[in-house]
Amino acid sequence: MLGHLDLNTTQGYVAVYPEEVIRHYRRFVDQRRGVRPSEEYREPTATEWADFRDHFSLRKVALGTCDRPYGTPCQHEHACxxxxxxxxxxxQVPRLxxxxxxxxxxxxxxxxxxxxGEVAALKESLRHINGKKKQVDRLRGQAEQGESGPGSHG
Incomplete structure (x- = not known):
């Protein structure tokens, strides 16, 4: 909010209570909307809603979930x-x-x-697979920390 990734950072800079941060943010949004074309704030059509809904239903893939933003094409041609x-x-780690x-x-x-050409492409895929395996290690570490991390009683 207001250019920061974390609301607490914003609060620290402006040294205000949460209600004031919200009020400042709403004022910013209102001002921003005032300079944006009004057609951006119209009600979506039934087709637009269906496209939006379908995008999220197509996010589930064999290895997990695709987190690409709505309205963006898959630039990796579904080579997840x-x-x-x-x-x-x-x-899905066994599948990986x-x-x-x-x-x-x-x-x-x-x-x-x-x-x-195939050698180069396969080496690139292996490099990415190695990155996914590192992601698995991070995710497992986070899951373990969530189960037995600070403040847990077990």
Whole structure:
């Protein structure tokens, strides 16, 4: 809010109570809307609502959930292991490991056949898969911290 990622930062800078921060923010939004074209604030059509709803129903993918913003195309052509917008489902880690093993097999074949373009693409996929495995470690760490982190009683 007001250029900060965290409301507490905003509160610290303006040294005000939450009600005043909200009032300042609402004033900012009202002023911002005053300079924006009014057609941006019209009621959406039934088709627009359906498109919006459908976008979110299509977010579930084999490895987890796609967190790309509404109205944006998939720039990775649904190659989710390469996409930073994929939020992995920890239950799908075995699937990720299968994809990794298959990619290694395909890389061996590409080397053998001297398909250099394929070699480069598969190496890139493996680099991203390694990043997803690191994401798994972070997610597991967060889950463990949530279960036994500071302030827990167990």
């Amino acid at each position: 292991v390469r996409c930073p917008m994929l939020r992995l489902d920890l239950a 490991l299968e994809i990794e093993a298959n990619t290694h097999q395909r890389l061996e074949e590409a080397h053998r056949m001297q398909w250099l």
